Amino acid sequence: MSTLQTLDRGLEAIEIISQRTGGISPAALADELGVHRAGAYRILTTLEQRHLVAKGNDGLYRLGSGALVVAGRFMTQYRASAQPVVQDLADRSGCTAFVAIADRSESIAIAVAEPAARGSIGISYQVGARHPLEQGADGLAILAQRPERPTDSEAVQRSRAQGYAISDGEVQPGAVGVAIGTGEGSSTDVEASIGVIRLGRPGDLDISRLLPLVRDARTAVARLY
16 A cells, blocks of 8 residues: 655654654754755654654754643553553453553553453552562563663563563562563663562462463554554
């Protein structure tokens, strides 16, 4: 199927600008896009009118407030779409299920579900709960899908090697969990993980039963973006 070249270049421009935290000049953007400088100016003017980019006092362009609005709407829609998947995982596993995303150096839960047939004692895990990425199966699974680095902790290295991450009370004392990343961590992907948690010790996790369920849910969530 053919694409609209002008639209494609505009979207590519947004992606390039999003990666230049210090801002980018029209000339540099033109070089990146492989277009004449006048073409880059037209693209920037159009994006600026939509508040998707903004020109700073230094003459460089950065993402504008419109990008924040779009991102917020995406996250709301993403959460709504992910919730049924998370609920199904909770019901099938009998554990609290979640989807978490990376927010700078922290992991934040954006969708959480309890199994319909839960016992009298459950896990206190709510949407918006956050903690350092280095703690908990959710954060470790996110870090494990990033490119390997010499500074990676043993926990991250182990999670990357085995294809899943396990937590043992780092976030909630007495709670254990297993999680896997939902993508490859590229610049265009949502850095996220999906998994389950329950009361107990790591030995109480039936990995052979839970991992296929989490992987099925990961496949469903990955289709959402």
